[in-house]
Amino acid sequence: MKSSRVLATAGVQQKAMKTSFLPLALAFVSILPSKGAVFITEWMYSGNGDEFVEFTNLGSSAVDFTGWSFDDNNAVAGTFDLSAFGMVAPGESVILAQTDEASFRTDWGLAGSVKVIGLLGDTTGNNLGRNDAINLFDASxxxxxxxxYGDQDIAGSIRTQDVSGYTTPANYGSDDVLQWMLSVDGVDGAFTSTGGDVGSPGFALVPEPSSVLLIGLGSLGLLRRRVHR
Incomplete structure (x- = not known):
């Protein structure tokens, strides 16, 4: 199944990308009954002030993040409030960052339309470590x-230091870090920030619509199509 890195919300670094088929592509979620609509789609535990987690709504309707929360490996619901994301549209990616919102946005060249919540860990102390976990909770x-994840604890795992980790849609929601890979500048929408980190916050891989049809016919696997900025 082919997939492409699609810009969920506009940014300064953006080049023209085709998104007209996004609604159909998002229909793949209904083919994966064990998974929900919002996924962890990128993360970097350590960077030049740019530790971040990206969440993407791959459902067909908007999701209200009021009352949603994040925690690390403590896995306690309500620890870090994500309500400020508000309504997250289908195909939209939102960012939780360690640095303040303005600094993160400037470093990655993101427009104001990209939702960013900053200062992760400053008040709750649950910012990400080298060997840790990302847990997303809804309002209930x-x-x-x-x-x-953790390259020290899980043999073969990537280490997301100054480079983010991402995966293909087939692995969304599976909690299998061995299927994640490091971002590469110029591949799948990744680029280098002004601080020297490599990633693509605000972008997420989604299946191409033609591939959704193939799944319906029993096709297995997801093959990525490279898209460059």
């Missing part, structure tokens, strides 16, 4: 998605 304190 139900675990929506989780990713356990």
């Amino acid at each position: 304190n139900t675990l929506v998605d989780t990713l356990t």
